[in-house]
Amino acid sequence: MSIVSDIANLLNIEETEASMILAKAMAGGEINELMSEKEWFENRFQPNIVFIDEDGYTKMCVDALKILGSTAATDYGSSRQRDLGQLWADMTRGYLGEFAFQMFLKKNLGFDSKLGHEIGNLDEFLPQDIHFIKEPEGEYRTPKLTISIKTSKWNGIWLDIPGDQFNHSDIHVFVKVGTGRDHLFAFFKKISVFRDKVLMKGQSVGALTAKESEDIYNGLPNFSMIPAYICGYVKKNKDYCDLPYGGKKGRKNYTIKEWCGAIKSGDLEKIKKKENINGSVKFEGIGEFAHDSGYLFNTGNLLWKKSDWDEIKLKI
Numbered sequence: 001m002s003i004v005s006d007i008a009n010l011l012n013i014e015e016t017e018a019s020m021i022l023a024k025a026m027a028g029g030e031i032n033e034l035m036s037e038k039e040w041f042e043n044r045f046q047p048n049i050v051f052i053d054e055d056g057y058t059k060m061c062v063d064a065l066k067i068l069g070s071t072a073a074t075d076y077g078s079s080r081q082r083d084l085g086q087l088w089a090d091m092t093r094g095y096l097g098e099f100a101f102q103m104f105l106k107k108n109l110g111f112d113s114k115l116g117h118e119i120g121n122l123d124e125f126l127p128q129d130i131h132f133i134k135e136p137e138g139e140y141r142t143p144k145l146t147i148s149i150k151t152s153k154w155n156g157i158w159l160d161i162p163g164d165q166f167n168h169s170d171i172h173v174f175v176k177v178g179t180g181r182d183h184l185f186a187f188f189k190k191i192s193v194f195r196d197k198v199l200m201k202g203q204s205v206g207a208l209t210a211k212e213s214e215d216i217y218n219g220l221p222n223f224s225m226i227p228a229y230i231c232g233y234v235k236k237n238k239d240y241c242d243l244p245y246g247g248k249k250g251r252k253n254y255t256i257k258e259w260c261g262a263i264k265s266g267d268l269e270k271i272k273k274k275e276n277i278n279g280s281v282k283f284e285g286i287g288e289f290a291h292d293s294g295y296l297f298n299t300g301n302l303l304w305k306k307s308d309w310d311e312i313k314l315k316i
Helices: 003-011 015-027 037-048 054-066 084-109 183-190 193-204 210-219 267-274 306-315
Strands: 049-052 112-115 130-134 147-152 158-162 171-177 226-235 245-249 254-263 281-283 294-298
Touching: 003 015, 003 037, 015 037, 037 049, 037 084, 037 226, 049 054, 049 084, 054 084, 054 183, 084 112, 084 130, 084 147, 084 171, 084 183, 084 226, 084 306, 147 158, 158 171, 183 193, 193 210, 226 306, 254 267, 267 281
Parallel strands: 147 171, 254 281
Antiparallel strands: 049 226, 112 130, 158 294, 171 226, 245 254, 254 294
């Protein structure tokens, strides 16, 4: 059986999506000359997967809804405006990443925990996403480490921490969540919003026939358990060198495939001169970021081994 089939079976997804997940693991440097596809799947990917059920999704969806009205509609670092539905979907995905890490803490480290969703809003950087933890037989307490959680879709290969955010938390965790563009629609279908409300209303005003209503309903995505991959983390208290990059030089352009540390204004020009590039310097998979200062890590440079998580367990 191929690794693509293994991924598809584990996550209950189509092999086309599984192929993309594998390709992004390669692009991010998780699979390399030191780690085969099989080793990556068995030692890194599979052990760090959790599944979010309908109840978990409901909690995060409602938590996002609670603060939706107080959240700015622009994306960080850009002027792109999101409508309320898109904003809700994006916030829900981010909260699902935090919920996935909460599950991971319980499953792998033995800690119960509480998130801080009632505090602040999406555009305030919160240095502590895990607000309280509890050891077995203990009481809830404030963690000794401040933990920030960044969430992306399956195609994310960069942990991107803009501005001075990196210095506000002790560790930054990167979580990939298996939500496509239609996760809210799938949830609404599951709880009968469409069949019993929207489509029924459409029929009552003569906009739909019963057959058209049924066809639309059947064409909507079905809700299923949402897989999440706890990809790893980085530490604040580590010495990071200047221009911590690696990549591939083409005939004219240079593609950055690795980065592990601070990124500053002017760094890409320095790389261009250092590598003697006549064209452009771009990042693998994304081209460029909306900012030019902060910290940046490809997924292959994240800490993810059991010994790495055991270190967090001792310090948290």
